Amino acid sequence: MRIEYRLIKTDHLVFTDPLLSSLFSAVDSTLLDQVRDFGLLQPLPVQVQHDGLFHLLAGQTFLPVLRQLGVREVMCQVFPSDTPALHLYALQILHGLSTLRTSPILQAYLLNQAQQHLDNESLLRLLSLMGHKPQRSKLQELTALLHLHPASMLALHRGVLLPRAAKLLTRLSSVDQQTLTEVINRFHPGGSKQQKLIEMLCELRLRFQQPIAELISPLLDEHAEDADNLPQQLHTLLRQLHERCAPHSTQAEKAFQRLLQHLNPPAQLRIDHSPSFEDESMDVTIRFADQTELRHHWPALLELAAKQ
Numbered sequence: 001m002r003i004e005y006r007l008i009k010t011d012h013l014v015f016t017d018p019l020l021s022s023l024f025s026a027v028d029s030t031l032l033d034q035v036r037d038f039g040l041l042q043p044l045p046v047q048v049q050h051d052g053l054f055h056l057l058a059g060q061t062f063l064p065v066l067r068q069l070g071v072r073e074v075m076c077q078v079f080p081s082d083t084p085a086l087h088l089y090a091l092q093i094l095h096g097l098s099t100l101r102t103s104p105i106l107q108a109y110l111l112n113q114a115q116q117h118l119d120n121e122s123l124l125r126l127l128s129l130m131g132h133k134p135q136r137s138k139l140q141e142l143t144a145l146l147h148l149h150p151a152s153m154l155a156l157h158r159g160v161l162l163p164r165a166a167k168l169l170t171r172l173s174s175v176d177q178q179t180l181t182e183v184i185n186r187f188h189p190g191g192s193k194q195q196k197l198i199e200m201l202c203e204l205r206l207r208f209q210q211p212i213a214e215l216i217s218p219l220l221d222e223h224a225e226d227a228d229n230l231p232q233q234l235h236t237l238l239r240q241l242h243e244r245c246a247p248h249s250t251q252a253e254k255a256f257q258r259l260l261q262h263l264n265p266p267a268q269l270r271i272d273h274s275p276s277f278e279d280e281s282m283d284v285t286i287r288f289a290d291q292t293e294l295r296h297h298w299p300a301l302l303e304l305a306a307k308q
Contacts, residue, residue, distance in 0.1 A: 004078040005043055008054055010066050013046060013074075016055045019109055022150065023157045024060040032065045040066075043077040045095045047088065050081065057088070058096035085117040086125075093129045100130060104166065105157040108145040115143070144170050149177040151185075160185055165194045168202065172212075176205065179213045183220070187234040200241040 015021045044062060046054035054076065056063060066074055079088065092110060093100060100106050107130055114126055124134035132138050145156065145166060152169055155161035161169070161184055169177045180198060189197055201212050208215065219240050256273045265271055270285040286301075288294040 002080060005075065006078060007073040008046065008076045008078070009073055010063070010071055012053050013044070013056050013063055013076075014053050015060065015063075016057075017109065017113075019153070020060055023103075023105065023154060024064060027064045027068050028061050031061055032068060035062065035065050036069060040074060043075045045079065045091060046076045047079045047083060048081050054078065057092045058099070060096075061099065085114070086122050089114045089118070089126055090129060093126060102159060103157045104142060104145055104163050105153050108142045111139060112143045112146055141167070149174045149181065152177045152181045155181050155185055160188060162191055162194055164191075165198050168195075168198050172202070172205075176212045179211070179216065183216060187230055187237075189234055193234065193238060196238060197241070200238075200245050203245055204241070 015024070040062065044059045045057040047057055048054055057079070079091070089110060096106070100110070111123065111126060114123055118126075120136070123139060124136070127138060128134045132142075145153070147170055148156065148166065149169075152161060152166065156163070156166045161181060165184075169180060172180070180201065183197070184194060201215060204210075204215050205212050216237075219237055253273070260271060263271070268287040270287075272283045272285070274281045286297075288297070
């Protein structure tokens with residue numbers, strides 16, 4: 001196998017698939033400044049095609065940047081069209097390792113393409129190169145992400161939609177995926193909040209047999225005019241969804257808060273309700289300044305405990 005290094009016109013560089021074109025359509029402003037200041041630090045790996053074009057194998061983020069800067073030619077590492085499949089996919093992983101690690105969608109795409117040319121043992125080797133355990137279940141988990149709505153795939157690629165949340169979305173209809181992705185793109189919730197948002201909406205969808213858009217649109221419309229305070233909107237939205245998912249515990253929590261206001265316990269005394277308000281039990285914690293104070297009150301505490 002003969003590998004060449006030569007200048008290639010940027011107009012002759014193309015993505016290998018429309019999915020990649022959609023993922024890398026936007027110009028990365030940080031990368032643009034880097035390339036403008038320091039240039040391209042290493043050749044782009046490409047594979048020659050019979051029509052005079054070259055498939056970009058890695059470094060896809062550079063192509064829109066180079067075109068934006070008006071670069072007409074770029075140095076490339078050119079692999080022939082008859083490059084062995086395993087070698088081709090392995091070098092794509094190694095060349096694009098930094099991008100692949102942050103994009104499960106790119107991993108899924110590459111593995112899905114490799115499935116058409118490689119045996120199971122070779123596929124597991126590719127998983128290892130990506131930093132995953134070489135397990136068939138992991139291969140299936142990743143390639144399942146390609147069934148996501150295009151907007152969801154883009155959000156996952158950009159890191160807005162988190163991988164754990166994306167797995168939940170694969171179980172939903174395309175319309176519901178799109179709705180949830182729009183909400184996540186709007187609020188950019190972090191890990192636990194994103195997980196709770198999706199889980200609660202999925203639960204309500206099953207309970208009321210309604211599309212997610214019908215469930216959440218009235219709640220979003222309440223805050224349509226207050227577009228500047230997104231963190232508070234998200235907090236309110238999660239609280240409203242929780243109230244719908246768990247009305248009993250919500251009412252119990254409100255009653256508990258009223259009780260605390262009525263009792264007005266001093267700072268050294270804390271009252272806690274049972275976790276998730278699963279029953280009516282409560283714990284009272286008393287803080288003593290030192291052992292002497294605890295020993296002084298211990299008999300009274302024992303007498304009180306004996307009455308329970």
